[in-house]
Amino acid sequence: MQPLSPAELNPVFNLPPLHLLSELPVQSFSRLQDRADSAFATLSALKAINPILLLNGFGGVDYEELVHDLVAKHANHANLFDLCYAENLTHPQKPIWLKLKAGSGLVFCELVGQLLELSSRHLDAEHVVERILKKQDQNPKIAHYLSLLSQHVASGEGFSHPVLINLMVHRSDNTMPIVYARQFTPEQLFGAVHFQTEQGSIFSHHHLLEPGLIHQANGGYLIVPIEELLEQPNLWFRLKNALITRQIEWSRPAEMAAFYFQPEAPPLDIHLILVGDRLAVAELYLLDRELDTLAFLRADILPEWDAQQDLPAYLSWIGHLCHKHQLLDLDKSGVERLCRYSSRLTDHQHRLSLVEAQLVAMLQLADVIARREQHTLINASHIMQAQQEQDYRLSYLVEQTDLGVRDGQYLMQTQGQAVGQINGLSVIQITGHPYDFGEPVRLTATVHLGDGDVSDIERKAELAGHIHAKAMMIIHGYLANLFGAEHPSPLSANLVFEQSYHEIDGDSASLTGLCALLSALAKEPIYQHFAVTGALDQFGNVEPVGGVNEKIEGFYRLCKLQGLTGKQGIILPLSNRLQLNLSDEVAAAVSAGQFHIYPVAHVVQAIELLTGCEAGDIEQADTLFGRIRERLDELNGHGVEHGFFRRWFQR
Numbered sequence: 001m002q003p004l005s006p007a008e009l010n011p012v013f014n015l016p017p018l019h020l021l022s023e024l025p026v027q028s029f030s031r032l033q034d035r036a037d038s039a040f041a042t043l044s045a046l047k048a049i050n051p052i053l054l055l056n057g058f059g060g061v062d063y064e065e066l067v068h069d070l071v072a073k074h075a076n077h078a079n080l081f082d083l084c085y086a087e088n089l090t091h092p093q094k095p096i097w098l099k100l101k102a103g104s105g106l107v108f109c110e111l112v113g114q115l116l117e118l119s120s121r122h123l124d125a126e127h128v129v130e131r132i133l134k135k136q137d138q139n140p141k142i143a144h145y146l147s148l149l150s151q152h153v154a155s156g157e158g159f160s161h162p163v164l165i166n167l168m169v170h171r172s173d174n175t176m177p178i179v180y181a182r183q184f185t186p187e188q189l190f191g192a193v194h195f196q197t198e199q200g201s202i203f204s205h206h207h208l209l210e211p212g213l214i215h216q217a218n219g220g221y222l223i224v225p226i227e228e229l230l231e232q233p234n235l236w237f238r239l240k241n242a243l244i245t246r247q248i249e250w251s252r253p254a255e256m257a258a259f260y261f262q263p264e265a266p267p268l269d270i271h272l273i274l275v276g277d278r279l280a281v282a283e284l285y286l287l288d289r290e291l292d293t294l295a296f297l298r299a300d301i302l303p304e305w306d307a308q309q310d311l312p313a314y315l316s317w318i319g320h321l322c323h324k325h326q327l328l329d330l331d332k333s334g335v336e337r338l339c340r341y342s343s344r345l346t347d348h349q350h351r352l353s354l355v356e357a358q359l360v361a362m363l364q365l366a367d368v369i370a371r372r373e374q375h376t377l378i379n380a381s382h383i384m385q386a387q388q389e390q391d392y393r394l395s396y397l398v399e400q401t402d403l404g405v406r407d408g409q410y411l412m413q414t415q416g417q418a419v420g421q422i423n424g425l426s427v428i429q430i431t432g433h434p435y436d437f438g439e440p441v442r443l444t445a446t447v448h449l450g451d452g453d454v455s456d457i458e459r460k461a462e463l464a465g466h467i468h469a470k471a472m473m474i475i476h477g478y479l480a481n482l483f484g485a486e487h488p489s490p491l492s493a494n495l496v497f498e499q500s501y502h503e504i505d506g507d508s509a510s511l512t513g514l515c516a517l518l519s520a521l522a523k524e525p526i527y528q529h530f531a532v533t534g535a536l537d538q539f540g541n542v543e544p545v546g547g548v549n550e551k552i553e554g555f556y557r558l559c560k561l562q563g564l565t566g567k568q569g570i571i572l573p574l575s576n577r578l579q580l581n582l583s584d585e586v587a588a589a590v591s592a593g594q595f596h597i598y599p600v601a602h603v604v605q606a607i608e609l610l611t612g613c614e615a616g617d618i619e620q621a622d623t624l625f626g627r628i629r630e631r632l633d634e635l636n637g638h639g640v641e642h643g644f645f646r647r648w649f650q651r
């Protein structure tokens with residue numbers, strides 16, 4: 001079997017003809033999100049009050065920019081208004097709201113001041129009232145309030161506060177309000193009723209009302225991260241109630257529980273945008289089963305881009321990121337190297353990451369290096385150096401693992417042969433640590449007389465998860481189907497991950513475990529210069545696994561520590577070829593013939609590479625599978641009979 005060529009180890013991008021990234025027109029993230037674009041087009045056309053749009057996204061998305069761009073594109077109307085609170089002339093403890101035309105709040109306050117001054121002097125103020133009503137399109141609530149105000153002043157009544165109007169929300173222009181709610185309290189979201197104490201008495205008035213984020217977004221769009229609602233579930237139900245009742249109830253501090261002060265709830269006309277990943281959406285659904293009914297309009301935010309479909313569009317977005325964050329321009333080599341980094345983030349040679357936070361982080365690191373070297377452009381070497389420096393800063397745990405190998409603390413073998421022993425591959429992921437790395441692990445298998453069961457030591461020691469247990473059962477199913485179809489196996493086996501002291505899970509070691517068991521059953525040694533990864537089905541077909549790049553680089557690191565021989569390499573699923581995106585060092589070693597990567601589609605291919613023996617058929621005595629069959633038959637007492645019939649039919 002031929003190993004992969006160096007050209008197959010990394011993605012290749014067909015870049016458009018350019019010398020600098022800035023030669024391409026910039027375009028925002030929204031231009032790459034057709035599904036979200038469709039959702040906003042529908043949202044703007046909905047004949048609904050307080051509709052909800054749920055965006056299924058991921059960490060690292062600039063939702064605020066996305067919503068701004070799509071609202072600017074699709075929102076062709078706005079129900080904007082100014083909002084003020086005025087003293088209730090009949091019930092001072094119940095301030096009332098007045099809805100004003102957008103942008104007219106300051107003039108309204110000025111005219112009301114003139115009205116009060118004229119009325120207090122018993123002068124004719126009718127012309128002022130007419131001006132106010134004309135500017136407010138004869139609003140009946142305002143007209144009624146002005147009438148009460150004139151009577152109140154004429155009768156010589158006083159006021160609880162010298163300034164009659166509290167202008168809470170003022171729209172200085174026709175810009176659609178888009179408010180992103182971040183780390184909010186109930187008071188910050190729904191507004192707060194403040195209070196004062198004087199000589200032991202608690203009181204409040206309309207000027208102690210503070211608008212919340214929902215007031216600021218009223219008439220426009222409010223973006224709310226679902227994670228914030230999950231931390232404060234009561235806020236979701238309160239927000240949901242506001243959407244249904246079309247009113248914003250004020251937050252009252254606990255200190256005012258015994259003090260009666262109830263401002264009138266203002267009207268709510270808003271577009272609510274809920275954003276979060278699928279896990280957060282699922283948790284919110286478990287919290288409120290009505291979510292599907294309320295948020296019937298949904299859209300996925302794509303985390304990846306097809307490089308083969310439209311690479312120039314992706315690069316135009318990268319140009320937008322450079323402009324947005326004031327970063328240096330990229331030359332062609334820098335563009336190509338960034339694409340390679342982006343592709344590795346997706347674990348696919350034809351896909352590119354759309355996670356802005358990760359890409360901007362790498363560009364910023366490269367920008368620092370380029371400016372440090374007094375370059376005006378970011379090139380490939382700057383990005384490579386940024387990656388190397390970042391790897392160095394985060395590689396302490398890797399170095400500790402390597403130290404254990406050098407000191408002989410980890411009994412790993414990359415040369416020679418051994419029966420029932422094989423090198424597996426794992427990926428170490430540490431919570432809170434952004435750096436995943438590959439770590440080889442030694443698997444051993446032993447067999448003994450028994451009932452044919454495969455004992456998974458990790459599972460028995462409660463160091464393995466459910467998926468790993470399923471993988472071990474699949475191994476048992478394959479062996480039973482191949483060798484125990486007619487007679488039960490008289491051999492049981494033990495399979496263990498040596499020097500593993502933490503919980504493991506996943507099925508990526510099932511091919512590795514099966515090959516170790518086949519070696520133990522056949523008493524055929526395995527070449528230790530190989531490491532294996534791959535999942536299985538019950539028919540021995542090899543299935544893809546995750547983390548192949550980290551796993552390959554982890555075994556290469558081990559081989560380098562113990563000395564490269566030119567024979568060492570990886571056996572991995574054929575279906576993982578498009579996930580390959582290896583470091584320059586590993587790719588160079590493959591090009592030099594010092595390291596090899598073998599893709600396999602079936603366990604037969606893997607075991608033949610590992611042992612150098614033909615797997616063959618269970619009816620062929622001189623093959624690996626045939627020897628296993630003979631051994632099992634002999635232990636079952638069928639060896640003589642089986643051998644007689646085989647010799648008879650071979651005549």
